[in-house]
Amino acid sequence: MTLETFSGTFGLWMGAALTLCIFSFLYKDNPFYRFAEHLFVGVSAGYWLVYNYWNIVKPNLIDPLREEQWQYLLPLVLGIFMLTRLFPNVGWLSRWAIAFMIGSGSGIMIITYLQSNFLEQIKSTLVPLDPTGQPWYVVVNNVILLVGVVSGLVYFFFSKAHTGVTGRIARIGVVFLMVSFGASFGYTVMARISLLIGRLYFLLHKCVGVI
Amino acid sequence: MRRQVPLVICFVAGVLMLAQSFVPPLNWFYTNALAWARIISCIAVFIGLISLVRLHATKVRRRAADWKFSIITLLALLYMMLAGLLTRYGVFVKLHGQCVPGSMGDKIVTGFQNAFNFQDIFLNIQIPVQATMFSLLAFYIASAAFRAFRARTFEATLLLVAATIVMLGRVPVGHYIWGVPQATAWILDVPNTAAKRGIMIGIGLGMTSTALKIMLGIERTYLGIKD
Amino acid sequence: MSFAGARLLHISLCVLAGSLVLCGQALCQSAPPDTPPSPATDLVVKDTPDDDGGSVTLSWSLSADDKGGAKDVLSYEIRRSKSPDGPFTTIKKVLKGTSSTTDEKKVENNVDYYYQVVTKDASSETPSAVAGPVRAHVQWFNLGRLNTLLITILYTALLLYFISRAKKGEKLFVRRIAGLDALDEAVGCAPEMGKPALYVPGISTISDVATIASVNILSGVARTVADYDTRLIVPNFDPIVMTVAQEVVREGYMAAGKPEAYREEDVFYVTSSQFPFVAAVDGIMVRERPATNLFIGMFFAESLILAETGASTGAIQIAGTDAIAQLPFFIAACDYTLIGEELYAASAYLSRAPLLLGSLKGQDWMKMFLIGCIFIGLVTLNVGFAGFKSLFDLPLTIFR
Numbered sequence: 123m124t125l126e127t128f129s130g131t132f133g134l135w136m137g138a139a140l141t142l143c144i145f146s147f148l149y150k151d152n153p154f155y156r157f158a159e160h161l162f163v164g165v166s167a168g169y170w171l172v173y174n175y176w177n178i179v180k181p182n183l184i185d186p187l188r189e190e191q192w193q194y195l196l197p198l199v200l201g202i203f204m205l206t207r208l209f210p211n212v213g214w215l216s217r218w219a220i221a222f223m224i225g226s227g228s229g230i231m232i233i234t235y236l237q238s239n240f241l242e243q244i245k246s247t248l249v250p251l252d253p254t255g256q257p258w259y260v261v262v263n264n265v266i267l268l269v270g271v272v273s274g275l276v277y278f279f280f281s282k283a284h285t286g287v288t289g290r291i292a293r294i295g296v297v298f299l300m301v302s303f304g305a306s307f308g309y310t311v312m313a314r315i316s317l318l319i320g321r322l323y324f325l326l327h328k329c330v331g332v333i
Numbered sequence: 334m335r336r337q338v339p340l341v342i343c344f345v346a347g348v349l350m351l352a353q354s355f356v357p358p359l360n361w362f363y364t365n366a367l368a369w370a371r372i373i374s375c376i377a378v379f380i381g382l383i384s385l386v387r388l389h390a391t392k393v394r395r396r397a398a399d400w401k402f403s404i405i406t407l408l409a410l411l412y413m414m415l416a417g418l419l420t421r422y423g424v425f426v427k428l429h430g431q432c433v434p435g436s437m438g439d440k441i442v443t444g445f446q447n448a449f450n451f452q453d454i455f456l457n458i459q460i461p462v463q464a465t466m467f468s469l470l471a472f473y474i475a476s477a478a479f480r481a482f483r484a485r486t487f488e489a490t491l492l493l494v495a496a497t498i499v500m501l502g503r504v505p506v507g508h509y510i511w512g513v514p515q516a517t518a519w520i521l522d523v524p525n526t527a528a529k530r531g532i533m534i535g536i537g538l539g540m541t542s543t544a545l546k547i548m549l550g551i552e553r554t555y556l557g558i559k560d
Numbered sequence: 561m562s563f564a565g566a567r568l569l570h571i572s573l574c575v576l577a578g579s580l581v582l583c584g585q586a587l588c589q590s591a592p593p594d595t596p597p598s599p600a601t602d603l604v605v606k607d608t609p610d611d612d613g614g615s616v617t618l619s620w621s622l623s624a625d626d627k628g629g630a631k632d633v634l635s636y637e638i639r640r641s642k643s644p645d646g647p648f649t650t651i652k653k654v655l656k657g658t659s660s661t662t663d664e665k666k667v668e669n670n671v672d673y674y675y676q677v678v679t680k681d682a683s684s685e686t687p688s689a690v691a692g693p694v695r696a697h698v699q700w701f702n703l704g705r706l707n708t709l710l711i712t713i714l715y716t717a718l719l720l721y722f723i724s725r726a727k728k729g730e731k732l733f734v735r736r737i738a739g740l741d742a743l744d745e746a747v748g749c750a751p752e753m754g755k756p757a758l759y760v761p762g763i764s765t766i767s768d769v770a771t772i773a774s775v776n777i778l779s780g781v782a783r784t785v786a787d788y789d790t791r792l793i794v795p796n797f798d799p800i801v802m803t804v805a806q807e808v809v810r811e812g813y814m815a816a817g818k819p820e821a822y823r824e825e826d827v828f829y830v831t832s833s834q835f836p837f838v839a840a841v842d843g844i845m846v847r848e849r850p851a852t853n854l855f856i857g858m859f860f861a862e863s864l865i866l867a868e869t870g871a872s873t874g875a876i877q878i879a880g881t882d883a884i885a886q887l888p889f890f891i892a893a894c895d896y897t898l899i900g901e902e903l904y905a906a907s908a909y910l911s912r913a914p915l916l917l918g919s920l921k922g923q924d925w926m927k928m929f930l931i932g933c934i935f936i937g938l939v940t941l942n943v944g945f946a947g948f949k950s951l952f953d954l955p956l957t958i959f960r
């Protein structure tokens with residue numbers, strides 16, 4: 123098939139047909155959905171492999187090694203160790219590569235999260251509560267914010283039973299959590315509906331031309 | 334050897350990563366470790382590929398349920414691999430003598446080598462199906478709301494009330510209902526911020542504690558070896 | 561004069577007059593001679609702090625002609641020399657409105673450099689006064705992260721302390737976590753109904769700690785599943801996570817004394833693209849009809865598609881994630897949800913291993929420390945002392 127036909131009308135109709143195949147899943151599983159699903163998985167896995175090769179392996183491993191940057195031998199060796207997973211006798215070598223990734227990932231996560239989820243959060247919670255020089259409702263909101271943060275933290279206490287005072291504070295924490303989850307839920311609704319409108323527009327405007 | 338070496342590698346890599354945050358001359362480890370991890374991941378895609386092919390080939394061989402659809406997966410995979418790898422630039426785009434990565438989604442660039450319709454297949458199969466799967470969320474968000482509505486617990490009610498107010502506050506009609514825009518802003522800025530902060534702090538502590546245990550070898554389930 | 565001659569004279573005069581008018585207009589329209597823009601002032605150069613050398617930071621006050629783009633300054637050119645008298649070579653260009661930048665272009669450590677910022681418009685330029693000398697140095701400690709280091713040390717010490725106490729046999733209490741209590745019961749449903757259990761370990765990489773937390777839970781689930789002689793399906797998004805999941809599930813079956821029941825083809829790779837992965841897992845849920853669906857790890861927008869499809873099949877569902885944006889959807893569509901830190905507590909909770917339980921106690925003490933910091937901070941802030949709050953600055957500048 124030539125480039126023009128595939129990228130033109132045929133491609134458009136193929137996209138439309140696959141869109142309908144996926145939508146049909148909302149009714150129930152059916153052969154059309156299965157077709158689209160299996161095609162989708164095959165295409166995406168192939169695309170991912172190709173993308174990785176051209177965008178990461180070639181420029182970041184093959185090219186540097188060709189330029190005799192020997193430090194890239196280490197990821198190559200670890201990568202080959204990873205592949206030993208395919209051979210049961212030497213498969214344990216893959217753990218070396220996995221351990222490297224997990225260790226370095228853990229090290230960086232400790233710093234990143236202690237900064238962003240600990241220090242920064244303390245700083246943001248230090249808000250002025252003095253009513254002089256600011257409207258009363260700002261102070262009230264700051265107090266509510268403080269109550270929400272502390273009660274939320276108490277909810278996540280694991281070594282203390284949620285009974286008595288702790289239980290009551292944790293209960294307040296749950297109220298804050300649920301309101302927050304509701305807010306996120308409501309905030310997302312319109313974004314999701316606009317995605318659907320986008321697909322309907324594709325079908326009705328680009329493919330059928332009725333709107 | 335099989336158990337100790339990975340634990341030592343994990344510890345050393347973790348300590349180096351921690352140390353580079355405080356000792357600037359060790360910064361090279363950060364840049365290199367990230368690049369190396371990416372390369373290892375990419376090489377590991379080959380293992381995934383073998384798993385995928387084995388799964389579907391077994392289905393076809395055994396004539397298991399839906400084996401005919403497995404042929405579609407295998408053919409699509411094979412075609413994309415051959416088309417993409419045999420094309421000199423694959424998903425690359427040659428612009429001004431410099432290679433930039435091809436599109437993985439919304440940014441479609443032109444002027445590429447499109448042998449075997451590689452990029453067209455991506456644009457006409459993967460992109461529309463991806464967008465449609467994503468758009469299913471419009472239906473699922475409604476059914477999830479209904480599910481929460483049926484739960485009739487105090488927590489579910491709170492969630493729904495907050496969701497309804499914020500949802501109304503985000504659509505034009507909500508701006509004509511007295512108090513809704515203000516309530517939306519207040520919910521988002523005050524209780525929402527407070528709760529998110531509590532969750533974030535908890536996540537930060539839980540994650541760092543797990544990461545420390547991994548580094549110290551206390552948490553080693555991932556190795557699949559029991560003492 | 562003939563008629564034709566008079567006419568020719570008339571045309572010539574008109575052309576002459578017209579030319580004079582056009583020339584006059586052209587003269588009036590030509591721009592006045594270009595005046596160079598005012599220079600950038602107060603140029604300050606210093607060694608970039610908290611780095612491994614090879615970098616100099618420059619800051620300056622904008623040219624008086626660079627105000628909201630009203631005048632004609634287009635850019636600033638950074639020039640460098642090893643001598644105050646030049647010659648200066650151009651290092652980089654920054655756009656108008658920029659008043660600071662760093663020079664990282666082959667800066668040698670411990671060598672004197674002099675800088676000049678040249679203000680440029682379309683046709684002329686004005687150099688600033690020369691600033692320097694400045695030397696780039698290697699800093700052996702990142703002072704801006706002193707607070708992070710102290711917190712890391714404190715936290716590590718707390719964790720190790722409670723772990724050592726747990727090691728000595730001290731009994732540590734852990735509160736009930738409903739989602740984890742329900743795990744055994746949920747997995748136990750599958751054999752009763754003659755159906756498999758499904759475990760999705762998120763769509764992130766193995767470097768993500770949330771994935772490791774998920775793998776820890778998978779380990780316990782695999783053992784329970786093996787005890788019940790049930791099939792466990794684990795579709796994977798990442799090939800490395802798949803290899804780890806295979807090891808862990810195999811180990812679970814071995815621990816239950818049923819290594820022969822382990823089927824490697826049930827722990828498989830799907831694809832590393834988000835929505836194709838979801839399409840395939842949706843397919844598994846409606847075709848295999850697992851009695852239990854467990855979505856534990858890092859998830860993105862696909863969370864709701866998975867959870868709602870699973871709910872429509874009537875499966876018992878437990879989710880757990882630290883992706884704050886996805887928590888509302890899991891809460892709405894699943895029977896139980898592990899919220900944030902509960903995901904990380906699961907390993908200790910399920911295994912009841914003293915070493916892991918000790919760390920939970922350490923986490924709680926860290927929360928107490930944080931609440932203490934907030935209260936001290938609020939008191940000091942509201943009596944007009946902001947110094948305490950600045951201890952939490954990132955980067956920390958209080959000691960500079």
